[in-house]
Amino acid sequence: MKVSETSLPGVLVIEPRVHADGRGFFFESHHARRYADAGVGSSFVQTNVSKSTRGVLRGLHYQLPGxxxxxxxxxxxxxxxxxxxxxxxxxxxxxxxxVMLTARNHRQLWIPEGFAHGFCVTSESATFLYQCTALYDPTADRAIAWDDPTLAIDWPVSAPSLSAKDARAPTLAELSPRDLPIYAP
Structure with a gap:
């Protein structure tokens, strides 16, 4: 597999080695030792799958505590x-x-603890898989506004389809420091 750093230390793009032929393809979506050697968490305790249609934006989500x-x-x-x-x-x-993640490029993104995560569907629909290092806790579920002007994320959609939670999420500046994870070098 090929592992590439992004502009954020610890956030990694992983390109698994894909074995393809006329019948289709095969790749390892996780290999505990190789991924741990690359700095990717190897203790996944929950795997989620979501399906969304074009223009759906989910995020920016994080969990605190846990x-x-x-x-x-x-x-x-x-x-x-x-x-x-x-x-x-x-x-x-x-x-x-x-990062653009597609079924064709087989890329993965590793998002360490302490980062918010979101995605926007750019195809007719998308099936998204995420493996998590901590169990989901609805009491710790948090969100930041997808259109936070200070973050100025260059989303590929101007009027996304949002959940009620995401539509009313606060900006990063509106959050108290106690509602954010702490950097530990």
């Missing part, structure tokens, strides 16, 4: 995937990075 690291990939379709450093005291606090 932050989740996420290894995400697209099984069908195309998504614009975003990670935002929201750790208080981080030298890259408030910065974001984005």
């Amino acid at each position: 932050p989740q690291g996420k290894l995400v990939t697209v099984l069908d379709g195309d998504v614009f995937d975003v990670a935002v450093d929201i750790r208080t005291g981080s030298p890259t606090h408030g910065r974001w990075t984005a």
Whole structure:
């Protein structure tokens, strides 16, 4: 597999080695030792699958307490995937990075604990898989406004389809430091 750093330390793009022939393809979507050697969490405790249609934007989500690291990939379709450093005291606090994840390119994105995550579907529909290092806790579920003007994320959609939670999410500046993860170098 090929592992590439993004502009945010710890957020990694992973390109698995794909074995393809006339019958289709095969690749390892996770190999504990190889991924751990690359800095990707190897203790996944929950795997989620979502399906969304074009223009659906999910995020920017995080969990506190009990932050989740996420290894995400697209099984069908195309998504614009975003990670935002929201750790208080981080030298890259408030910065974001984005990667196109598609069923054709087989890329994965590793989003460590302490980052918010969101994605927007750019194909007719997309099936999205994410493996998490902590169990989902509805009492710790949090969100940041997808259109936070300070973050200025260059989303590929101007009027996305949002959940009620995402439509009313606060901006990063509106959050108290106690509602954000702390940077630990």
